[in-house]
Amino acid sequence: MSIHDIIEGKKQWRAHMARVKSLPPDYQIVYKEMQRYLFKVGPTGLTDGPLLPGIVDFFEEGAAEGKGVLELIGEDVAAFCDDLIKDSRTYADVYQESLGGKPGTAEK
Template sequence: MNFWERVTGSDLTRQWKAFEARAAALPADYQQVWEQVKGHLFPFGDFSGRNLTPIADAALALLEEASADGQGVDEVFGDDVGGFCTALAGGQGARTYRDRWREQLNRNVARKLSRLGG
């Protein structure tokens, strides 16, 4: 990956298109779970989402292997896809982008208030 690809994000676009092509080859119930996985993982992404590509790749590989082995989706993910994704992204209590933005906003407000008060 060169600098230009990193700045424009074209490498990420290429990776996600490859993920979607792989997911399209899965059975319908696996594709539904893939959509849920993406929805549950995105809040754990950083600004660019680069930190999610290895996690999404691993989740998709798990779906592909389970499908090839003839396992049901429930056997692999259970009935809590969100909990599974939270565990993949860093465990219970993992910080989301909302948490990071909230902390940054609170720090900025506290700093401005301390300037006004002092």
């Protein structure tokens, strides 16, 4: 990764976060909780993939229609996030594979 790539990545991230800051306050709170959860769960392509910008697009549309954020995603933010990444490869999967097991299985 070159210095140019790092700088470009920071510019994109700042533009992304500016979009988040333009959302209504309740949307911002839920977005930050979703972001925290997703960074913790760890889909491997999270930072450079379409997931986070897609969430912001979804939230911008909902806010433009005058809907509350919980009307869009439901009461359980974690369940909504889990549904978004259910078919994604996570860091837990990578770790499990490095141990020689299949993803989603525990050694006994």
